[in-house]
Amino acid sequence: MAMNAELLAILRGVPVIPVLTVEGPEDAVPLARALVEGGLPVLEVTLRTKGALKAIEAMARDVPEAILGAGTVLSASQISEAMAAGSQFLVSPGSTTKLAEAAALAGAPLLPGVATASEAMAMAEMGHHVLKFFPAEAAGGVSYLKSLGAPLPHLTFCPTGGIDAQKAKEYLALPNVVCVGGSWVTPSATLKAGDYATITRLARECLTLRGLR
Numbered sequence: 445m446a447m448n449a450e451l452l453a454i455l456r457g458v459p460v461i462p463v464l465t466v467e468g469p470e471d472a473v474p475l476a477r478a479l480v481e482g483g484l485p486v487l488e489v490t491l492r493t494k495g496a497l498k499a500i501e502a503m504a505r506d507v508p509e510a511i512l513g514a515g516t517v518l519s520a521s522q523i524s525e526a527m528a529a530g531s532q533f534l535v536s537p538g539s540t541t542k543l544a545e546a547a548a549l550a551g552a553p554l555l556p557g558v559a560t561a562s563e564a565m566a567m568a569e570m571g572h573h574v575l576k577f578f579p580a581e582a583a584g585g586v587s588y589l590k591s592l593g594a595p596l597p598h599l600t601f602c603p604t605g606g607i608d609a610q611k612a613k614e615y616l617a618l619p620n621v622v623c624v625g626g627s628w629v630t631p632s633a634t635l636k637a638g639d640y641a642t643i644t645r646l647a648r649e650c651l652t653l654r655g656l657r
Contacts, residue, residue, distance in 0.1 A: 482647025504530025
């Protein structure tokens with residue numbers, strides 16, 4: 445499946461994908477610039493706010509180095525909206541046949557969320573071999589994901605949910621983990637203060653988690 449290869453190529457480029465919840469373009473652009481400058485160009489913008497699509501549009505226009513993914517994608521209508529806004533891939537918290545079929549029809553690389561072996565197998569049957577493990581910590585953490593490696597060696601995961609820098613290092617040591625997703629790179633207090641230099645520093649620190657710098 446070509447979209448598996450495309451998605452895997454995107455995810456292999458970074459150890460961490462910052463998961464962003466932004467209100468609109470005015471917050472999104474400086475945040476994207478700070479993360480790109482810190483070496484984390486692959487960004488997941490969750491569709492949890494009214495201004496999320498506008499934020500993706502602004503990032504795509506003003507920060508072309510960023511590789512943008514729309515997160516919390518729940519429906520077929522969101523797929524078309526996210527791609528039109530400039531998203532290059534999609535992320536869902538869970539998996540449904542209908543959503544996976546809609547993404548395939550749209551030609552949109554989808555990182556579908558799974559929390560169990562059965563869900564992972566169901567998505568693999570539909571051709572998805574790169575999966576989001578969510579909510580990672582609540583669903584069993586490093587030990588659970590490690591246990592999936594032997595029976596499901598053909599699957600690769602991006603764990604997200606409850607992960608911090610220390611836990612990220614543990615996940616990244618697993619052979620079936622390509623990268624992790626997390627919001628610790630963009631602390632709310634730091635964002636509120638407009639301290640983008642600190643966000644750039646935190647992004648650079650993420651590169652040391654897998655020896656990229």
